[in-house]
Amino acid sequence: AHAPRIARVAAPPTFAARSGAQQLRATLLASPRTIAPKWLYDARGCVLYEAITELPEYHLPRVERAILGRHQPEMLRLLPHGAELIDIGSGDGLKARRWLDAGIVCRYIGVDIAEDWLSEALRRGQARYPQVQFDGVVTDLNWGLQLPLAREGNRPRIFWYPGSSIGNFEPVAATALLAQMRALMQPGDALVLAVDGPVEPARMVRAYDDAAGVTAAFNLNVLNVVNRELGADFDPAGFRHRAVFNADASRIEMHLVATRAQSVDLGAGRTLSLTAGEHIVTEHSYKHSAERALRLLRDAGFNGVQRFDIEGEAYGVYVAGI
Ligand code: AVI
Numbered sequence: 001a002h003a004p005r006i007a008r009v010a011a012p013p014t015f016a017a018r019s020g021a022q023q024l025r026a027t028l029l030a031s032p033r034t035i036a037p038k039w040l041y042d043a044r045g046c047v048l049y050e051a052i053t054e055l056p057e058y059h060l061p062r063v064e065r066a067i068l069g070r071h072q073p074e075m076l077r078l079l080p081h082g083a084e085l086i087d088i089g090s091g092d093g094l095k096a097r098r099w100l101d102a103g104i105v106c107r108y109i110g111v112d113i114a115e116d117w118l119s120e121a122l123r124r125g126q127a128r129y130p131q132v133q134f135d136g137v138v139t140d141l142n143w144g145l146q147l148p149l150a151r152e153g154n155r156p157r158i159f160w161y162p163g164s165s166i167g168n169f170e171p172v173a174a175t176a177l178l179a180q181m182r183a184l185m186q187p188g189d190a191l192v193l194a195v196d197g198p199v200e201p202a203r204m205v206r207a208y209d210d211a212a213g214v215t216a217a218f219n220l221n222v223l224n225v226v227n228r229e230l231g232a233d234f235d236p237a238g239f240r241h242r243a244v245f246n247a248d249a250s251r252i253e254m255h256l257v258a259t260r261a262q263s264v265d266l267g268a269g270r271t272l273s274l275t276a277g278e279h280i281v282t283e284h285s286y287k288h289s290a291e292r293a294l295r296l297l298r299d300a301g302f303n304g305v306q307r308f309d310i311e312g313e314a315y316g317v318y319v320a321g322i
Contacts, residue, residue: 002133004122006115007148009139021229025266028226028280033272035222035256037168037283038113038142042225046091046117048218057210059203060164063315064194068098071308071317078306078319079190080156082106088161088181089141093121095162100129105158107133109149113140142173145180157189164196164315167251167286171296174286178300185322191302197314198287201245208243208252208285216241219254222282231267238262242279251286255279290316 010016018026027034041049053061068075081104087096090110099105108125112118115138126134135149151157159181166174181191198204208215219241223234242255258274266272288296290307293316297305302320309316 004134006136009146033280035282039225040222045221051214055210057206063313067317083156083158086159089165110136159191162194175299182301191320193318195288195293195316197289199314205243233265251284254283
């Protein structure tokens with residue numbers, strides 16, 4: 001294996017016309033006021049998110065591990081072997097290890113927005129699995145999925161999208177992203193997709209508003225990111241974290257609620273005026289039932305979808321072909 005290669009995807013013209021900062025300023029001034037969830041993941045946000053995944057209230061990773069632990073043998077019979085594993089939103093890359101340990105992967109391609117994190121994960125992965133070739137793609141999935149790295153030796157591909165991250169996209173955008181994965185696939189390739197589903201509202205709200213306040217810190221940290229990106233002057237002490245379940249849309253919403261009336265300098269001569277109690281939306285986390293998840297996959301053009309789950313949980317891991 002050669003040293004990991006990293007390919008960077010450039011913003012497509014529709015996005016390049018407006019910088020990330022301009023986009024962010026515009027969504028803060030729009031109604032509803034919004035900060036796109038990607039801004040949650042600066043270096044501190046990534047550390048806080050990792051801490052969230054260890055929280056007793058945040059059941060998603062535990063349930064996902066239980067499903068994969070129980071059903072991995074059946075999944076391995078459905079998946080191609082000698083494959084390129086495309087790890088979407090790869091982060092620290094640890095979740096991919098079960099497929100590497102199973103010996104079905106010849107090449108690993110991590111896809112993430114955070115280049116520092118990605119290159120570190122590739123370096124660690126390459127050292128641990130010297131027989132596997134590690135490469136990466138730096139891109140923003142909001143631009144749609146592009147893979148500038150060609151298949152090597154026409155190997156089959158497995159797209160691995162764990163963690164229910166698909167739930168952070170609006171359903172139309174989720175379908176579009178899945179359709180783009182589908183478009184990159186050939187017969188014999190597979191998608192393994194994890195999707196959280198709705199459980200009791202109180203349990204869902206606790207998962208996004210934990211007793212130790214880690215999710216609150218994660219949410220409030222986004223204001224520091226915005227301050228850096230825009231040269232803004234948000235005072236995090238003027239906001240509180242809120243998680244609500246929107247039953248009509250079947251999603252958890254994370255809000256930052258202004259605890260007092262305030263004016264925020266957003267840079268570039270723009271000011272955001274907030275009344276006490278007014279909120280900014282920072283994340284939607286859709287909870288897709290089995291029926292809705294299957295519809296997303298079918299709408300994106302997938303076939304032969306198999307769902308894996310465990311008793312008493314609404315979380316699903318889906319294996320799909322084209
Ligand atoms: C990354 N994503 C799937 C998480 C979720 O559950 O929507 C992000 C998160 N937000 C608050 N807690 C976790």
